[in-house]
Amino acid sequence: MIEFNWDWAFAWEVLPLLLDACLVTLQATLFGSILAVVTGLILALLRRSQSKAVAYSAYWWMEFIRSTPLLVQIYFLYYVAPEWGLNMSPMVTGVIALGLHYGAYLSEVFRSGIDGVGKGQWEASIALNLSPYRTYRDVILPQALRSMIPASGNYIIAMFKETPQLSAITLLEMLQLAKIMGSENFRYLEPFTLVGLIYLALSLVASTAVRQAERRFPKEGFTLS
Amino acid sequence: MSEFAIEFENVTKKFGDNVLFEDFNLQIRQNEVVSIIGSSGSGKSTLLRILMTLENIDGGKVLVNGEPLWHRLHNGIWLPADERHLHRMRGQLGMVFQHFNLFPHMTVLRNITEAPIYVLGQSRESARAQAHDLLRMVGLEDKAEAYPAELSGGQKQRVGIARALAMKPSILLLDEITSALDPELVDEVLEVIRKLAAEDAFTMILVTHEMYFAREISDRVCFFDAGKVVEEGPPERIFNQPEHERTRAFLSSFLKAPSSNT
Numbered sequence: 001m002i003e004f005n006w007d008w009a010f011a012w013e014v015l016p017l018l019l020d021a022c023l024v025t026l027q028a029t030l031f032g033s034i035l036a037v038v039t040g041l042i043l044a045l046l047r048r049s050q051s052k053a054v055a056y057s058a059y060w061w062m063e064f065i066r067s068t069p070l071l072v073q074i075y076f077l078y079y080v081a082p083e084w085g086l087n088m089s090p091m092v093t094g095v096i097a098l099g100l101h102y103g104a105y106l107s108e109v110f111r112s113g114i115d116g117v118g119k120g121q122w123e124a125s126i127a128l129n130l131s132p133y134r135t136y137r138d139v140i141l142p143q144a145l146r147s148m149i150p151a152s153g154n155y156i157i158a159m160f161k162e163t164p165q166l167s168a169i170t171l172l173e174m175l176q177l178a179k180i181m182g183s184e185n186f187r188y189l190e191p192f193t194l195v196g197l198i199y200l201a202l203s204l205v206a207s208t209a210v211r212q213a214e215r216r217f218p219k220e221g222f223t224l225s
Numbered sequence: 226m227s228e229f230a231i232e233f234e235n236v237t238k239k240f241g242d243n244v245l246f247e248d249f250n251l252q253i254r255q256n257e258v259v260s261i262i263g264s265s266g267s268g269k270s271t272l273l274r275i276l277m278t279l280e281n282i283d284g285g286k287v288l289v290n291g292e293p294l295w296h297r298l299h300n301g302i303w304l305p306a307d308e309r310h311l312h313r314m315r316g317q318l319g320m321v322f323q324h325f326n327l328f329p330h331m332t333v334l335r336n337i338t339e340a341p342i343y344v345l346g347q348s349r350e351s352a353r354a355q356a357h358d359l360l361r362m363v364g365l366e367d368k369a370e371a372y373p374a375e376l377s378g379g380q381k382q383r384v385g386i387a388r389a390l391a392m393k394p395s396i397l398l399l400d401e402i403t404s405a406l407d408p409e410l411v412d413e414v415l416e417v418i419r420k421l422a423a424e425d426a427f428t429m430i431l432v433t434h435e436m437y438f439a440r441e442i443s444d445r446v447c448f449f450d451a452g453k454v455v456e457e458g459p460p461e462r463i464f465n466q467p468e469h470e471r472t473r474a475f476l477s478s479f480l481k482a483p484s485s486n487t
């Protein structure tokens with residue numbers, strides 16, 4: 001029989017430290033998501049460009065990013081980019097890697113959300129002579145947003161769960177810290193279990209929030225004043 | 226100003242290998258009210274969509290108030306219109322759609338003020354004041370804060386008309402604007418168009434299946450068939466003494482089944 005000898009004292013000792021490290025995880029997720037939303041939106045718009053060359057470039061960029069492992073991209077930015085004079089801290093590297101990686105996924109979500117808005121809305125915008133900027137900002141995106149929420153939310157939660165990969169470039173996030181604590185104290189059970197539980201709790205909270213956001217979002221969309 | 230609001234000169238329009246218009250010609254005078262009738266697929270919507278720059282052309286020229294719509298002159302050479310040229314030309318045209326195409330997430334007021342504020346650069350106050358005037362004109366002054374989903378079809382279409390008028394076009398394009406409405410809601414929309422036609426301040430092209438209405442308000446009626454103007458003239462003549470067999474067949478099919486051909 002396998003023996004579980006859970007040490008409460010040790011668990012209580014490492015928990016606050018892990019929660020501190022969790023802030024690093026959350027920070028990487030937050031800034032990574034912001035970057036992902038921005039690059040996703042830009043890619044989605046580029047793919048709708050009149051210029052075939054631009055649209056194809058955006059498409060191939062997306063395919064390329066989605067077809068290579070996140071870890072390879074992280075290593076590339078961390079170890080290869082400095083050879084081109086691009087020196088970035090592990091956190092900045094991590095945020096950029098997560099942002100670009102998930103931006104490629106989000107672009108597909110945004111694109112299909114935009115495609116879901118009826119042709120008549122575009123035609124009315126042209127007939128009213130609205131600029132492309134106004135058309136997207138005031139007419140198309142507000143209506144596309146609702147359908148984008150669930151899938152975008154799931155990708156951001158997935159990103160959150162991928163942050164341990166940043167431990168590979170020495171970012172001191174939760175998993176990295178748990179590993180260090182484990183090896184220093186010769187006890188892995190408590191740190192790793194706690195990391196798992198923290199991820200579980202936050203993922204559950206986040207997916208509930210996504211579901212709420214979708215439910216609360218006005219069915220027709222809304223526009224900024 | 227040019228004598229003609231609209232001129233089609235030898236226009237070609239294809240969809241893939243399908244040629245819809247070939248050597249198509251049509252002239253519409255300033256402030257003329259022209260009804261276009263004809264069976265489904267004859268090219269009526271495409272004509273309006275070319276004018277609204279929703280469809281481009283494959284040959285010939287379209288002039289709006291004497292100026293080419295789909296071409297611009299650059300150092301003595303005609304080039305395809307760029308976005309800037311189209312933007313400038315579109316200001317002269319307004320369109321009302323069969324399915325309204327209102328912005329569902331905006332109030333009626335915002336639907337009407339969006340373009341005047343962000344395209345014409347009107348102040349919020351003046352755009353709103355104008356919108357309220359237009360809503361009064363179409364009989365919906367109490368619906369400014371409603372959302373399109375809260376309106377009946379007839380009300381939606383009256384908002385659609387107000388929204389187009391807010392941009393002060395000189396040419397109004399109306400594509401079967403009562404076809405999607407329940408019969409009892411048709412009149413309230415036609416009433417608004419009747420008023421506009423009486424003002425004699427717009428050039429209007431209306432694609433319609435409301436034959437009595439077309440007859441009442443048009444200066445001229447054009448019967449379309451397979452991308453050609455088969456017959457045109459004053460409404461009395463077209464409706465009372467159509468010359469062409471196909472016009473007669475079309476009109477009699479309408480008398481038999483007034484609502485089957487949309």
Ligand SMILES: Nc1ncnc2c1ncn2[C@@H]1O[C@H](COP(=O)(O)OP(=O)(O)O)[C@@H](O)[C@H]1O
Binds near residue numbers: 264265
């Ligand atoms: N976007 C399009 N792609 C391909 N064919 C089209 C398109 N729009 C219109 N057509 C074709 O052009 C013809 C005229 O269409 P339309 O102008 O809508 O006719 P109407 O309004 O008189 O019913 C039809 O045969 C239609 O199938």
Ligand SMILES: [Mg+2]
Binds near residue numbers: 271401
């Ligand atoms: Mg049509």
